[in-house]
Amino acid sequence: MAQISIDGVTKRYGATEVLKRLDLSVAEGEFMVLLGPSGCGKTTLLRMIAGLETPSTGRIMIGGTDVTLTPPAKRDVGMVFQSYALYPHMTVRENIALGLKLRGVTPTEIASRIERVAALVQIAPYLERKPKALSGGQRQRVALARVIAREPSVSLMDEPLSNIDAQLRTVMRAELLRIHRKTGMTTIYVTHDQEEAMGLGDRITVMNFGHVEQIGTPDEIYAHPANAFVARFIGAPRMNLIRLAHRPGANAIEAAGIRAPVPATLGTLPPDLFLGFRGEEARPGAAHDGEAMIEGVVDVVEHLGAQIEVHLRLDDGEEAVFRRPRGETIWREGERASLAIPAAHLHLFNAETGAALRA
Amino acid sequence: MTKHKLLSLGHGLFLGFIALIIIFPFYWMIASSLKTENQIFQLPPVWLFKPHFASYAAAIVNDNILRALLNSLIVTVGAVALGIAVGAPAAYGLARYTFRGSSQIQFWYVTNWMLIPVVVLIPFYLLAANLRMIDNPIVLILIYQTFVVPVVVWLLVDQFRAVPIALEEAALLDGMSKFGIFLRITLPLTVPGITVAAILAGIFAWNDLLYAFILTPGTDARTAPTVMMSYLGGYIIPWGRVMASAVMITGPVVVGGIAINKYIARGLTLGAVK
Ligand SMILES: Nc1ncnc2c1ncn2[C@@H]1O[C@H](COP(=O)(O)OP(=O)(O)O)[C@@H](O)[C@H]1O
Numbered sequence: 151m152a153q154i155s156i157d158g159v160t161k162r163y164g165a166t167e168v169l170k171r172l173d174l175s176v177a178e179g180e181f182m183v184l185l186g187p188s189g190c191g192k193t194t195l196l197r198m199i200a201g202l203e204t205p206s207t208g209r210i211m212i213g214g215t216d217v218t219l220t221p222p223a224k225r226d227v228g229m230v231f232q233s234y235a236l237y238p239h240m241t242v243r244e245n246i247a248l249g250l251k252l253r254g255v256t257p258t259e260i261a262s263r264i265e266r267v268a269a270l271v272q273i274a275p276y277l278e279r280k281p282k283a284l285s286g287g288q289r290q291r292v293a294l295a296r297v298i299a300r301e302p303s304v305s306l307m308d309e310p311l312s313n314i315d316a317q318l319r320t321v322m323r324a325e326l327l328r329i330h331r332k333t334g335m336t337t338i339y340v341t342h343d344q345e346e347a348m349g350l351g352d353r354i355t356v357m358n359f360g361h362v363e364q365i366g367t368p369d370e371i372y373a374h375p376a377n378a379f380v381a382r383f384i385g386a387p388r389m390n391l392i393r394l395a396h397r398p399g400a401n402a403i404e405a406a407g408i409r410a411p412v413p414a415t416l417g418t419l420p421p422d423l424f425l426g427f428r429g430e431e432a433r434p435g436a437a438h439d440g441e442a443m444i445e446g447v448v449d450v451v452e453h454l455g456a457q458i459e460v461h462l463r464l465d466d467g468e469e470a471v472f473r474r475p476r477g478e479t480i481w482r483e484g485e486r487a488s489l490a491i492p493a494a495h496l497h498l499f500n501a502e503t504g505a506a507l508r509a
Numbered sequence: 510m511t512k513h514k515l516l517s518l519g520h521g522l523f524l525g526f527i528a529l530i531i532i533f534p535f536y537w538m539i540a541s542s543l544k545t546e547n548q549i550f551q552l553p554p555v556w557l558f559k560p561h562f563a564s565y566a567a568a569i570v571n572d573n574i575l576r577a578l579l580n581s582l583i584v585t586v587g588a589v590a591l592g593i594a595v596g597a598p599a600a601y602g603l604a605r606y607t608f609r610g611s612s613q614i615q616f617w618y619v620t621n622w623m624l625i626p627v628v629v630l631i632p633f634y635l636l637a638a639n640l641r642m643i644d645n646p647i648v649l650i651l652i653y654q655t656f657v658v659p660v661v662v663w664l665l666v667d668q669f670r671a672v673p674i675a676l677e678e679a680a681l682l683d684g685m686s687k688f689g690i691f692l693r694i695t696l697p698l699t700v701p702g703i704t705v706a707a708i709l710a711g712i713f714a715w716n717d718l719l720y721a722f723i724l725t726p727g728t729d730a731r732t733a734p735t736v737m738m739s740y741l742g743g744y745i746i747p748w749g750r751v752m753a754s755a756v757m758i759t760g761p762v763v764v765g766g767i768a769i770n771k772y773i774a775r776g777l778t779l780g781a782v783k
């Protein structure tokens with residue numbers, strides 16, 4: 151049974167539809183990441199699960215109970231706010247204790263929980279300080295501690311790492327995972343950073359313009375993007391999407407500088423296609439049987455340190471960008487070069503609808 | 510001497526001149542209160558003299574100025590306490606909720622401040638007289654709400670808006686009631702702003718003469734400014750007692766002014782909550 155299930159939830163602010171009949175279910179103990187560009191409705195969805203907003207239509211269930219209209223206090227949901235929202239006039243200890251007191255936890259139990267949580271997120275030395283006297287990373291931990299101590303059945307996190315510097319962010323990411331493994335809390339984590347999403351999520355929900363583009367494990371989403379949006383959004387460097395006009399009927403794609411086999415199981419191809427491949431899955435040189443071939447002129451070679459980034463200009467003007475190890479000398483600006491891509495790593499998308507073409 | 514130095518010298522002289530204009534009356538008031546009646550009017554003024562407290566003794570014994578100060582204090586504290594009890598929740602409502610007419614209500618609150626006192630005074634006097642409440646400090650406390658509530662609302666709406674809404678939402682998730690959030694989260698974070706509003710409104714109440722002179726004229730009920738007024742009635746003005754009383758009346762105002770000076774200088778933007 152799903153711990154959280156969101157059934158056909160729509161949210162409108164006046165005439166703008168921020169979420170469009172959205173369905174999502176999160177399993178008990180799962181770490182679900184909501185990933186999408188800024189403004190796609192992630193925060194709105196999270197706030198509806200918390201009870202801070204009410205859906206215009208649809209239903210939200212937590213632990214099998216319909217909570218669509220339940221006030222936040224009665225939902226047993228904890229939330230880490232993007233701004234942390236620590237009470238500035240209370241010490242760290244009081245910040246953590248408040249929610250426990252209000253829920254009638256006994257003073258001795260509160261003390262022991264604070265001790266346990268403080269050890270878990272490593273804030274024991276700061277318990278008597280006010281939030282003002284803490285660094286960004288420490289505040290983040292306190293915000294986390296405040297939720298963990300309450301032991302809610304669901305914890306929600308809205309870009310909790312976006313306000314701390316890049317170095318600490320990597321550390322905190324590992325911390326979050328460690329804490330999640332220890333507590334086993336069902337977690338919904340919002341981010342617009344695909345790398346963070348890939349690193350943290352048991353599963354990822356990719357959102358765009360208020361709807362779900364794809365739900366899957368990081369691996370699935372990376373290897374089998376359901377559409378061109380997900381393909382572009384996931385992975386750094388980005389997947390190459392090369393637009394081609396296809397002659398209907400042929401069982402191979404042939405365009406200027408491109409030749410790709412097409413499995414017969416795909417049926418008739420739409421006339422307007424994207425051919426997608428990731429640079430790291432291509433290799434230089436001529437294509438063997440069952441491989442796709444891409445050919446063009448090396449436009450620019452950028453040196454990035456351990457790697458070089460090659461921009462290959464195809465004959466019809468499209469560009470492919472990929473990285474190769476430093477010191478590979480076959481890439482000379484202005485000269486022709488070719489890439490081979492194994493068929494298993496080729497992606498085809500309908501350029502009109504964006505949908506992936508699957509056998 | 511460079512041009513820059515000349516400029517800053519001019520600057521300094523100008524500021525000194527302004528300071529003199531402001532400070533001199535205070536000096537004159539304090540000095541006169543400590544002189545004998547003869548010394549007050551000597552020309553050229555006596556700069557060095559032995560301080561002499563007879564004027565204070567007279568003001569206290571003959572004019573019962575201490576009683577009047579106590580009346581002022583009761584009325585001021587009462588008016589400010591009531592004004593905050595009424596105005597703070599009103600300001601919170603206006604800060605956190607938008608509803609039909611909310612901006613008009615806010616405008617109405619604040620413009621009440623600009624009401625011409627006499628317009629309120631006459632009907633209020635008749636009302637108080639009919640209720641046999643002339644000389645009752647409660648009447649003053651109530652009528653002072655016409656300016657205490659506007660000051661409180663005007664200052665606190667912005668104060669409450671400056672408290673991040675996420676704090677209140679976090680408290681909501683922690684299981685706190687809406688009223689609990691107002692009382693235990695938002696209010697404590699706006700204490701500096703409330704202090705400024707209280708002192709500002711308190712100064713207005715403390716200084717009021719018009720309402721007090723009409724509504725509480727009796728010897729037992731009158732407030733300190735009314736006592737000052739009473740000195741002007743006779744053939745001879747007792748300047749020593751006038752000055753001694755003035756020192757005792759303005760003292761608290763100066764102290765209050767200094768206390769909030771730091772905040773006023775910051776343009777009343779105390780919202781440093783984050
Ligand atoms: N209270 C609101 N009133 C009107 N529009 C809103 C409100 N809250 C959010 N929106 C709009 O909804 C969209 C989604 O916002 P949000 O959920 O914050 O996106 P995200 O968290 O993915 O960046 C945005 O276009 C935003 O402008």
Ligand SMILES: [Mg+2]
Nearest residue numbers: 189192193194
């Ligand atoms: Mg957001």
